[in-house]
Amino acid sequence: MDVLIIGSGGREYSIGLALKKDEKVEKIYFAPGNGATDELGENLNISDFNALADFVEANGVDLTIVGPEAPLVEGIVDVFKARGLTIFGPTAKAAQLEGSKIFMKNFLARHNVPTARYIETNLLEEAYKFINTLEAPIVVKADGLCGGKGVIIAQSRDEAKKAAGEMLSGNSFGEAGTSIVVEEFLDGYELSVFAICDGKDYVVLPAAQDHKRLLNNDEGPNTGGMGAYAPTPLVNDEIYAKLDERVIKPTLKGMEEEGMPFTGVLFIGVMVVKGEPIILEYNVRFGDPECEELMPLLKSPASELFYKAAVGDLKSAKIEFYDKYAVGVVMASKDYPYKSSEPAEIIVDDIHHPDLEGNAHISYAGVSRGEDGKLYATGGRVLVCVGLGDSIAEAQKRAYMLVGQVHFAGKQCRTDIAYQAL
Structure with missing residues (x-):
């Protein structure tokens, strides 16, 4: 199977990394990808949706996965589907769940989904x-x-x-x-819950928790996310059951009734108030950096999850997750999130520690490949160091060990990712 991934961030790199380990996947393309995705596959300099569909047709690409929200809201799925191509993600109409907060809030009200x-x-x-x-x-x-x-x-x-x-x-x-x-304003604790949907059926991934603020103890300005961990012990079977019955099922039923069945990732921003899940927002794609922790927890072949959702056949998929924890720490550039920083060469020490081999990796995001072939930090959130372990503490320790192996001028990161759970 050949796969095209749309996007250029750490989320898309992580999806590529999961597909790279999948025996069914032969070739991966990224459009546009980043400076490190060329190690996983081939970067394409094509942005026009019809031109991308032409490439997919001409090269026999079996599946396209859309990472970011903008192309979904702009209708890339509609263009591909009109040409009979298999693509993972919602139509432009269904993507209004993220594209318009007014549409989303009114939809929740229409279908009695609990919200503020x-x-x-x-x-x-x-x-x-x-x-x-x-x-x-x-x-x-x-x-x-x-x-x-x-x-x-x-x-x-x-x-x-x-x-x-x-x-x-x-x-x-x-x-x-x-x-x-x-x-x-709802006062409680926040969760990120992701359901992979095929229009009718769905698979819920382990719940994650991300850290939006720039500084330790959730201080400083909001960012795109400074780290995350999954699964979070703050979710129990009772909350999962309430999300199933009160949120996911009525949402998929409502989307179908309104003529826009939802296929793709339903990202549910949840605030748990006195044990009750209240919906803050919907997004129609993976969160970033949550995707970087969820992908390595996926035990089943990644291609099966994405392909079967895209063709409406999740019912026949057997999706399993490792009984492990993942912690991801974002390393950001010097002036993030205030302004762009000077490009800085990234140097990663050789990994000799047995604890890290096979239990930690880097997902690259805001990086470019220089003419000298070296990797440079050129974006705000540069990369995510991900650690895996049998406990959150072990996963966190490995993530921060890996942080210590990565060097670029002006690097900054939080030192307390996953503190809520620990």
């Missing part, structure tokens, strides 16, 4: 009125895609009103913020 009290509006006066009914903190969200940065948690009503005003005026997020959602 909210209004959606493009009128400042209406936003102010609702803000006055809430206690701080207050959540203000831009409707459209903002690269994971369109959510403000305001610490006062005045701050919430300011955030709403800046979004609605187009100053904060341009077009993406000209309609907004204002909602009550």
